[in-house]
Amino acid sequence: MMPRSPYIVFLILLIFFVISFITNIIGPLMPDIIESFNLSLTLVALIPFAFFIAYGVMSIPAGMLLLKFKEKHLIVSAFIVIFFGAILLALLPSYLTALFSFFIIGCGMAVLQVVINPLLRVTGGEEHFAMYAVFAQLVFGFASFLSPLVYTQLASETFFLADYPFLQNLSTFLIPKELPWISLYFLFSVISLFMILILAFSKFPKVELKSNEKSGALATHIKLFKNKQIQLFFLGMVCYVGAEQGIANWISQFLNVYHGIDPKVLGAATISDFWGLMTLGGIIGLVLLKLFDSRWVLITFSGLAIIYLILALFGPAKIALICFPLTGFFLSVMYPILFSLTLNSFADHHGSISGILVTGIIGGAILPLIIGWLGDAVGLRSAMCFLFIPLAFILSTGFWARPLITNQKIRWFSKGS
Numbered sequence: 001m002m003p004r005s006p007y008i009v010f011l012i013l014l015i016f017f018v019i020s021f022i023t024n025i026i027g028p029l030m031p032d033i034i035e036s037f038n039l040s041l042t043l044v045a046l047i048p049f050a051f052f053i054a055y056g057v058m059s060i061p062a063g064m065l066l067l068k069f070k071e072k073h074l075i076v077s078a079f080i081v082i083f084f085g086a087i088l089l090a091l092l093p094s095y096l097t098a099l100f101s102f103f104i105i106g107c108g109m110a111v112l113q114v115v116i117n118p119l120l121r122v123t124g125g126e127e128h129f130a131m132y133a134v135f136a137q138l139v140f141g142f143a144s145f146l147s148p149l150v151y152t153q154l155a156s157e158t159f160f161l162a163d164y165p166f167l168q169n170l171s172t173f174l175i176p177k178e179l180p181w182i183s184l185y186f187l188f189s190v191i192s193l194f195m196i197l198i199l200a201f202s203k204f205p206k207v208e209l210k211s212n213e214k215s216g217a218l219a220t221h222i223k224l225f226k227n228k229q230i231q232l233f234f235l236g237m238v239c240y241v242g243a244e245q246g247i248a249n250w251i252s253q254f255l256n257v258y259h260g261i262d263p264k265v266l267g268a269a270t271i272s273d274f275w276g277l278m279t280l281g282g283i284i285g286l287v288l289l290k291l292f293d294s295r296w297v298l299i300t301f302s303g304l305a306i307i308y309l310i311l312a313l314f315g316p317a318k319i320a321l322i323c324f325p326l327t328g329f330f331l332s333v334m335y336p337i338l339f340s341l342t343l344n345s346f347a348d349h350h351g352s353i354s355g356i357l358v359t360g361i362i363g364g365a366i367l368p369l370i371i372g373w374l375g376d377a378v379g380l381r382s383a384m385c386f387l388f389i390p391l392a393f394i395l396s397t398g399f400w401a402r403p404l405i406t407n408q409k410i411r412w413f414s415k416g417s
Contacts, residue, residue: 045372054106141279237360242367
C-alpha cells in the first residue's frame with residue numbers, strides 16, 4: 001500500500017497556491033509594464049509569451065526527468081529557479097530582464113505542474129485523488145483571486161509598512177519610486193525562499209507511477225503527436241489556455257483604454273473577479289458533469305463564453321465590468337473537460353499524452369502575443385475579437401470528440417422503473 005501523508009498533501013496544495021499566485025499576476029501588471037518601459041502592445045505581449053513558452057520547452061523534459069530524479073529534488077530545484085527569476089527582475093528591472101525572468105520563472109512552474117499531480121495521487125490516496133484534485137483547483141482559483149488584490153495594495157500604498165520604519169526605509173531603498181509593482185517580485189522571492197526551506201526539511205514518500213502514467217521516451221511523444229486526434233486535442237488545449245490568458249492579460253488594459261478605468265484599482269479588481277468566478281464556475285461545473293454529458297456541458301459553456309465576451313467588448317463600462325468576470329465563469333469547465341476527453345479517448349500512453357497536453361499551455365504565449373500585434377495595428381478591441389476563433393474551436397470539440405469512456409452521471413431512474 002502506498003504511503004499516505006496529509007502533511008505532503010498540504011504542501012502540494014500550498015504549491016498550487018504559489019503557482020497560481022505568481023502566474024496570474026501577469027494580467028494586472030500589463031498596464032504598469034507598458035507605462036514603466038514605454039512599450040507597444042506587441043512588445044508587452046512578449047512578457048506572457050516568454051512565461052508560457054517555457055511550458056512548451058520544459059513540460060515533456062520534466063516528465064522524463066521525473067523518471068530519473070526524486071520528486072523532492074525536482075520541486076526544490078524548481079523553486080530555486082523561480083527564486084532566481086524573481087530576484088533578478090526585482091534587483092535589475094528592465095524590459096529585457098523581465099523577458100528573461102518570466103521565461104525562467106515559467107520553466108520552474110512547468111516542472112512543478114508535471115511533478116505535483118502524481119505526488120498528490122500517492123500521498124492523498126488514489127481513492128481520494130479526484131477530491132484532492134478538485135480542492136487543488138479551488139486553492140488555485142483562490143490564489144488567482146487574491147493576487148490582483150495584493151498587487152493593488154502593494155502598488156498603491158505601503159499599507160503595512162507605516163508601523164515598521166526599518167521595512168519602510170528598506171522598501172524605499174530597494175523599490176524604484178516609478179516602479180512600485182516591482183515590490184511584487186521581492187515578495188515572490190521571499191515566498192520562493194520560504195518554500196525552499198520548508199521543502200528541504202520535509203520528508204517525501206516514494207512515488208511509484210503506474211505504467212500508463214509514466215512519460216515515455218521522446219520517440220513515443222513524437223509517434224503519438226502524429227495521431228490526428230491528439231493533434232486536435234492539443235490544439236484545443238492551446239486554444240483554451242490562449243483564450244484564458246488572452247482575456248485575463250488584456251482586461252485591465254482594455255478597461256483603461258476604452259473606459260478610462262484605473263488599472264491599479266478597478267482594473268485589478270475585475271481581473272480578481274474573473275478568477276473568482278472561474279473558481280465558482282468550476283464548482284458548479286462539477287455538479288453539472290454529474291447530470292449531463294461533458295461534451296454538452298462544454299458546448300453550452302463555450303457558447304455562453306462567446307456571448308459574454310461579445311457583451312464585454314462592445315458594451316458600456318458597466319456591462320464590461322460584469323461580463324468580463326462572467327466570461328471567466330464560463331471558461332471554468334474547459335480545461336478539465338478537454339483533459340478528460342483526451343485521456344478517455346485513448347486506452348494507454350496516458351502519461352505521454354498528458355505531457356503533450358500540458359505542452360499546449362504554450363497557447364498562453366501565442367494568443368496574447370497575436371492580440372498585442374493586432375492591437376497595435378487595428379486597436380485592442382478589434383484585436384480581442386480574435387479570441388472568438390479559439391473559443392469556437394473549443395465549442396466544436398463537443399461535437400467531434402468520441403471518448404471511449406464518457407463521464408459517469410447520476411441515474412435518476414433504475415432500469416426496472
